[in-house]
Amino acid sequence: MTRAPFNVLFLCTGNSARSILAETLLNHWGQGRFQGFSAGSFPSGVIHPFALGLLRSLELPTEGVRSKSWNEFARSGAPVMDFVFTVCDQAAGEVCPIWPGQPITAHWGMPDPAAVDGSDVERWQAFRATFRGLENRIKIFVALPVASLDRMSLASKVQAIGRMRPDEAEDRAS
DSSP: OOOSSEEEEEEESSOSSHHHHHHHHHHHHTTTSEEEEEEESSOOSSOOHHHHHHHHHTTOOOTTOOOOBGGGGTSTTSOOOSEEEEOSHHHHHSOOOOOTTOOEEEEOOOOOGGGOOSOHHHHHHHHHHHHHHHHHHHHHHHHSOGGGSOHHHHHHHHHHHHHSOHHHHHHHHO
């Protein structure tokens, strides 16, 4: 891979929390080397208020972020993806569209904070934990020498990032 920015699509089912967080985090930590996108197999059409509140509280840009179908990225004229990462187990098990450009794919499954029942404090904690897990993986990813690795090595490395335990990813991202 020799061009930048590298386009990265994060997929989940509803495209309301995890994939939205990942898109925003990549655009922040990628510093122009990466362009993050997100989509869902069955998008909810809205961003979860806790996800939006968390991003805003950390002063991460949310302008233009929206819940959308992965079909937007499979059609003609869509940005060509270099990487496609699933962030939920359900989306990982679904039949995805054929992505133009044959992107490198990996599964970076994270617990769904939107599925947590409980008090607002418990729900907020779930969103923070998912945010930290995604942020750690993304920091490791953006530190990879993407342009100088061959396709097989790069695919192996991004798949290994998805297999890291949250505490292991946190240690490596620091």
